[in-house]
Amino acid sequence: MPVSTAPRPPHPTDADDPPQRKLYRSADGRMLGGVARGLAGHLGLPVVWVRLAFLGLFMWGDGLGVLLYAAFWVFVPLGVGGRTGHRSFFETLPDGTRRLRKPDRGQITALIALCIGAGIFISKVQLGGTSGRYVWPTLLVGAGVVLVWRQADNARRAHWGAAAGRNARLLQIARGFAGVALVGVGLTVFIVVRGSAAQLGNVLTAALAVLVGIALLAGPWLIRMTQDLSEERLMRIRAQERAEVAAHVHDSVLHTLTLIQRNAEDVGEVRRLARAQERELRNWLYKPEGTGKDEAEEPTTLAEAVKKTAADVEDHHGVPIEVVVVGDCPLDERLGAQIQAAREAMVNAAKYGGDGGPVQVYAEVEGQTVFVSVRDRGPGFDIDAVPDDRMGVRESIIGRMQRNGGTARLRSAPDGGTEVELEMERAANAA
Amino acid sequence: MTEETTGAAPVGRHVRVVLVDDHRMFRTGVQAEIGETARTGVEVVGEAADVDQAVTVITATRPEVVLLDVHLPGGGGVEVLRRCAPLMAAAENPVRFLALSVSDAAEDVIGVIRGGARGYVTKTITGTDLVNSVFRVQEGDAVFSPRLAGFVLDAFASTDAPPVDEDLDRLTQREREVLRLIARGYAYKEIAKQLFISVKTVESHVSAVLRKLQLSNRHELTRWATARRLV
Secondary structure (H helix, E strand, O other): OOOOOOOOOOOOOOOOOOOOOOOOEEOOOOOOOOHHHHHHHHHOOOHHHHHHHHHHHHHHOOOHHHHHHHHHHHHOOEEOOOOOOOOOOEEEOOOOOEEEOOOOHHHHHHHHHHHHHHHHHHHHOOOOOOOHHHHHHHHHHHHHHHHHHHHHHHHHHHOOOOOOOHHHHHHHHHHHHHHHHHHHHHHHHHHHHHOOHHHHHHHHHHHHHHHHHHHHHHHHHHHHHHHHHHHHHHHHHHHHHHHHHHHHHHHHHHHHHHHHHHOOOOHHHHHHHHHHHHHHHHHHHHOHHHOOOOOOOOOOEHHHHHHHHHHHHHHHHOOOEEEEEEOEOEOOHHHHHHHHHHHHHHHHHHHHHHHHOOEEEEEEEEOOEEEEEEEOOOOOOOHHHOOOOOOHHHHHHHHHHHHOOOEEEEEEOOOOOEEEEEEEEOOOOOO | OOOOOOOOOOOOOOEEEEEEOOOHHHHHHHHHHHOOHHHHOEEEEEEEOOHHHHHHHHHHHOOOEEEEEOOOOOOHHHHHHHHOHHHHHOOOOOOEEEEEEOOOOHHHHHHHHHHOOOEEEEOOOOHHHHHHHHHHHHOOOOEEOHHHHHHHHHHOOOOOOOOOOHHHHOOOHHHHHHHHHHHOOOOHHHHHHHHOOOHHHHHHHHHHHHHHHHHOOOHHHHOOOOOOOEO
């Protein structure tokens, strides 16, 4: 139930100011319920003023302040109020790490003020007198209620932010329990003080019976409601994901189809476009978690690197390259050299052996050994027949592998074509 | 995928095939490429575009080989396999399935194999290779594309988990070698030359792997661990 009678903002609205500001309780930078901060943001006043005003009402308003605050807390929805822009609970330091945001000065001031106010309030009420018997339980109950309500706010906020860690969740549960316990203790004290201790058993039994009855009546309904809610949330997330993939895929597919129509005479170009589009689609559809990496990103594992290299060569030379990778491991310097050598082998295969069908690339990680083979079905070639001054294969494939402690073998495949086998031990410090 | 390219089918070879695919364009293309019976020996006796149709057509025509798309409306290729299980297990003229897909997802591929398909090829396969694969499946052998071989090697990779059933949960050294060569793009004939064994022996190794794939209870296989193993 947002308060709809929004007063005019104290200054002419900026272009980026929302035209109608609703009253929200602030989700961050708050002490209790975020009422003061929300109000401050809404009225355009410094938050300290609002807090002081509330404090005054707490102490000299004969409970009016408490009532007002509680009413605001219950009826004003939690939102991002009193802040321009959303501030998260965490802040990102210059070095990229995240840590809990330190409370700001205003919060600390408010906390101290609140403690002082509470002290004055308690000292005003005569403790130990007849009325004093009710003050402590009331305070306990109040504290408990505050805790539980704050907890409810936090639960609501958790849906906006990142999922809380385990510790945070434990803390939440502990808070909720503490709140309930406080309320329980307060109420019990209330009853014990008012009635006699002898009746406590009866009262507790009765209360328990009522609670169990309520749980039995409302339980199934509550459970069903939470299930429906979570299911609905799941569906929404799925739909969002689908929409995202669809949007990404549609554009690039349509774009490619246009290009294919425009280049219909150029067979090589059409083939290249179609292959590139196919790769991108596969990347999107079959990557785990559906998050296809763009090919522009730097690969970090062997499988990614091999696929990316093959994609580059494929695009450049217009010869289809089939890639099969078994196992995977992080890249290191030696494997980088191996990928470079594999790239040379793929280029050769595409240039000289691409007419016999697709080039077949196979990479396998087995323990500490990484094996890559590149084979084509072209006419094959004899390395000894290559003159010494032609350094291509000898330097860029065999030499590069040997310098990095690996081996390279070139040979003619059994039924025609050439095969390059590259073997490399991973760096010892690799995990 | 690369297979022996023998051109036309040997004289006297004949196989009755049903095409199951929800894309009419693709069915027409396959029909044009392999359906010329006089040249290829393949006779397309029926077509279907979804699961229910497929089951009806297969039951009515009793083909020897079904070319089965992995993604189908009504439950996918796996559902067709499930409902045709009695036909597959028949002692007389069993119906055999060859999965055909554009998919690259390991769980799709391994799913249809575990469902009972005798092989898996991608739709980019040439007409000649497809004809050869169909005859191979007709004879009861298995057809592995390089990609499928890669998936299987990944699935049977050495893990710390002890095998539940020693015979089914491990690949022998020889089977591993054969799979590796398939993954590297070798045809069966080339594998035979490379390992100094007969083509028949290669086929029996591949069939053994297929059997393990269908019967193993290894959790990697049953859970379809699609994430790559980071060693």
